[in-house]
Amino acid sequence: MRNPSREAIRAASKRGKLQWMLFQAFSAAVIVGFIAAGTGAQPRQANVKSHSRSDPLASPRILDDGDVGFSTTGEWSHSPKAGFHDDALAAKSGQFNAARWTFNNITPGYRYRVSATWPAGANQATAARYSISAEADANTRWLVGGASVDQTLAPKGSKHAGAVWQDIGEPVLARGTTLSVRLFGSSDETIVADAVRIERIGRWQPPIGIAAPPFGVDESHWAYADREIEYDYGSGPEPYRIGPDGPYTHYVDNTHPQATDINNDFGSPDRPRKTLPFIIPPGSVAEIHGGPYTHNAGGLSFTADASADRPVYVRGTSANRPIIQTTFSIAGRYVIVENLQFDGYQVNLSGRPDHVSLRNLEVRNFDPSGNNNAVNTIGSYLVVYRCRIHHNGDARGGVEHDVHGAKARGDHIWIVDNHMHHNGGDSVQVKGARNDANDAQYIYIGRNVMHDDRENAVDIKGSRNVFVSQNVMYGYRPTRGEGSDGSAVVGAHEKAELGWFLFNEIYDCNRGIRFNEKKVKTRAYVIGNIFHDIDDVAIYARRRCSVYVVNNVVYKSNRGFRAADSDVDCYLFNNIFHDLNFHVAVERPDRSESHHNIYYRPGGRVKIQWGKKTYYGLALFVAATGQGNGSLARDPQLVDPGGNDVRLAEGSPAIDAGADVEDLGELFKSQYGLDIGVDFLGRPRPQGDKVDIGAYEGATDANDLGAFGGGVATRPTPGQ
Numbered sequence: 001m002r003n004p005s006r007e008a009i010r011a012a013s014k015r016g017k018l019q020w021m022l023f024q025a026f027s028a029a030v031i032v033g034f035i036a037a038g039t040g041a042q043p044r045q046a047n048v049k050s051h052s053r054s055d056p057l058a059s060p061r062i063l064d065d066g067d068v069g070f071s072t073t074g075e076w077s078h079s080p081k082a083g084f085h086d087d088a089l090a091a092k093s094g095q096f097n098a099a100r101w102t103f104n105n106i107t108p109g110y111r112y113r114v115s116a117t118w119p120a121g122a123n124q125a126t127a128a129r130y131s132i133s134a135e136a137d138a139n140t141r142w143l144v145g146g147a148s149v150d151q152t153l154a155p156k157g158s159k160h161a162g163a164v165w166q167d168i169g170e171p172v173l174a175r176g177t178t179l180s181v182r183l184f185g186s187s188d189e190t191i192v193a194d195a196v197r198i199e200r201i202g203r204w205q206p207p208i209g210i211a212a213p214p215f216g217v218d219e220s221h222w223a224y225a226d227r228e229i230e231y232d233y234g235s236g237p238e239p240y241r242i243g244p245d246g247p248y249t250h251y252v253d254n255t256h257p258q259a260t261d262i263n264n265d266f267g268s269p270d271r272p273r274k275t276l277p278f279i280i281p282p283g284s285v286a287e288i289h290g291g292p293y294t295h296n297a298g299g300l301s302f303t304a305d306a307s308a309d310r311p312v313y314v315r316g317t318s319a320n321r322p323i324i325q326t327t328f329s330i331a332g333r334y335v336i337v338e339n340l341q342f343d344g345y346q347v348n349l350s351g352r353p354d355h356v357s358l359r360n361l362e363v364r365n366f367d368p369s370g371n372n373n374a375v376n377t378i379g380s381y382l383v384v385y386r387c388r389i390h391h392n393g394d395a396r397g398g399v400e401h402d403v404h405g406a407k408a409r410g411d412h413i414w415i416v417d418n419h420m421h422h423n424g425g426d427s428v429q430v431k432g433a434r435n436d437a438n439d440a441q442y443i444y445i446g447r448n449v450m451h452d453d454r455e456n457a458v459d460i461k462g463s464r465n466v467f468v469s470q471n472v473m474y475g476y477r478p479t480r481g482e483g484s485d486g487s488a489v490v491g492a493h494e495k496a497e498l499g500w501f502l503f504n505e506i507y508d509c510n511r512g513i514r515f516n517e518k519k520v521k522t523r524a525y526v527i528g529n530i531f532h533d534i535d536d537v538a539i540y541a542r543r544r545c546s547v548y549v550v551n552n553v554v555y556k557s558n559r560g561f562r563a564a565d566s567d568v569d570c571y572l573f574n575n576i577f578h579d580l581n582f583h584v585a586v587e588r589p590d591r592s593e594s595h596h597n598i599y600y601r602p603g604g605r606v607k608i609q610w611g612k613k614t615y616y617g618l619a620l621f622v623a624a625t626g627q628g629n630g631s632l633a634r635d636p637q638l639v640d641p642g643g644n645d646v647r648l649a650e651g652s653p654a655i656d657a658g659a660d661v662e663d664l665g666e667l668f669k670s671q672y673g674l675d676i677g678v679d680f681l682g683r684p685r686p687q688g689d690k691v692d693i694g695a696y697e698g699a700t701d702a703n704d705l706g707a708f709g710g711g712v713a714t715r716p717t718p719g720q
């Protein structure tokens with residue numbers, strides 16, 4: 001029978017064990033601190049320091065069987081005496097018996113160590129399989145790791161919370177905001193589901209070809225929990241006040257009966273402020289509670305002129321993101337705004353601020369009468385991270401009315417690890433003022449999931465040095481009325497000069513990437529991308545451009561590549577054009593090259609247009625044009641293209657069949673100081689003797705996930 005404290009823990013675990021534990025630790029600290037302060041004694045510091053005070057996002061988390069977030073399918077039986085917290089579940093392994101631990105509120109782009117504990121037993125599975133998935137939305141899940149463990153033996157690894165934890169493979173890179181761990185078996189043995197632990201390690205990992213921002217992702221207000229750092233609340237420097245969600249200086253809660261802004265510069269939990277102050281001093285942490293904050297009660301605009309070592313935080317709490325339904329405008333520098341929901345109102349940066357980071361915001365239902373942007377990202381060194389920006393404007397309307405998710409103008413702007421969808425214009429539009437390329441440069445659009453906007457996922461106008469890397473983009477079709485041809489990416493128009501398109505996955509669109517510039521000759525590099533289920537053409541050089549198309553895979557689509565303008569120089573090599581109606585069409589090929597590509601159509605002919613003529617077969621194309629050196633018309637032997645796994649199977653003719661790509665890698669390194677000599681999984685390229693053709697390097701089996709986990713998002717997880 002369970003004792004009362006055990007029951008209390010159990011009850012707490014249903015509400016979320018972690019929060020409860022943090023609350024306990026915090027309550028003890030506050031009570032001790034309060035008593036010590038009240039008696040004028042000085043031991044407060046020592047007592048407070050004995051409790052853990054760190055960012056919960058970076059702290060280890062444990063989910064036990066029976067906790068919220070744990071679920072099973074099939075038949076499981078309870079074994080009450082053994083395991084973490086004296087319980088575990090057991091089942092015969094098999095197709096229908098599986099257990100799942102789901103962790104929400106994950107910070108994407110970080111690596112997580114995932115480990116498990118279980119009570120050992122002689123009759124248990126010797127190969128109980130844990131698989132780890134990352135998830136961004138219902139359609140977007142990556143298999144990121146996994147391993148089999150021997151449950152006849154006790155787990156081996158580090159101790160924590162009274163248990164020993166065995167790592168499930170190498171740490172995994174999180175994408176989206178959910179990590180789930182699934183346990184199943186592969187034979188008729190007993191598998192045991194007990195507890196799983198995750199721990200975030202290290203710094204944020206930028207997408208391929210993108211530098212980490214100098215400010216805005218890794219910083220946490222918990223840094224101010226360090227008692228060496230002090231803040232002046234009006235009577236001289238003192239340690240920060242610390243609440244359940246960490247250090248704060250300003251406390252705002254418009255729903256509190258005692259709330260007032262009169263003679264109340266900072267506010268407190270007992271007597272909060274009603275709104276933000278207009279000027280927020282360096283080092284401030286303004287914690288916003290309550291809500292909604294409506295237009296009638298005034299705006300929430302502020303200026304914060306802070307610094308790298310004393311940034312300002314304006315934040316909802318991690319558990320409760322207040323709803324903002326009023327004007328919200330940020331001016332200044334070194335500001336992080338996080339954990340808020342904007343409903344019907346935009347996030348505006350005013351006066352071109354610098355070093356501003358927007359994190360864990362939801363921005364939705366902004367529907368202005370004119371063209372506008374839900375997030376007005378105009379300035380320098382700006383970050384939009386881990387936000388969901390959706391249903392702004394009308395994503396289905398018949399009349400062009402651009403309400404974009406985020407507009408990037410300025411320099412050094414990171415739009416990374418976000419989920420953006422159903423916006424009336426584009427998820428992200430890049431555009432300098434009056435299409436001046438100087439006014440939009442070093443724009444980094446990485447590892448976002450973007451889908452179902454009215455126009456495009458990414459639309460690039462007057463700019464240069466724009467990087468679009470490792471995004472997933474789907475659901476772009478021609479609009480009913482004016483506005484869009486259903487391209488996921490407009491890679492260049494209106495004076496866009498230079499862009500890099502690296503390792504994206506683009507599917508279920510009318511077109512993949514379209515280059516459409518008239519005035520300047522765009523330079524573009526399309527490297528390592530995967531396109532599938534494209535209605536018209538995957539890569540479309542419609543107007544003037546010089547485009548490198550290298551190591552891409554296009555499959556299950558209508559056309560692979562098309563160049564339609566006389567002023568297109570295209571360089572096509574190391575690509576796989578698989579299962580297409582029409583593989584490549586270069587209508588004015590005077591300055592173009594094509595070599596080391598694989599063309600294939602199961603049960604059909606290869607079609608290549610080069611100039612005015614179309615060749616029905618690779619050999620005819622090579623003989624007539626002198627192009628096509630090193631190319632193959634053979635089944636590239638992809639692992640499972642039907643299941644969207646286009647890695648190379650053992651024995652694939654693509655292996656070591658590619659052209660050297662060193663020059664491109666060196667160009668990138670010399671311009672930007674970063675290495676893009678990798679494949680879709682982040683594995684170094686080349687492996688073996690030479691570069692492979694396609695987006696992946698090296699033969700692979702289903703369990704080999706590479707540094708970024710299984711690669712494409714739409715590949716089904718084995719066993720599901």
Ligand SMILES: [Ca+2]
Pocket residue numbers: 064065083084085086087088194195
């Ligand atoms: Ca347990």
Ligand SMILES: [Ca+2]
Pocket residue numbers: 400402425455483
């Ligand atoms: Ca438009």
Ligand SMILES: [Ca+2]
Pocket residue numbers: 425426455456459490
């Ligand atoms: Ca557009």
Ligand SMILES: [Ca+2]
Pocket residue numbers: 655656686687688689690691692697698
């Ligand atoms: Ca190779």
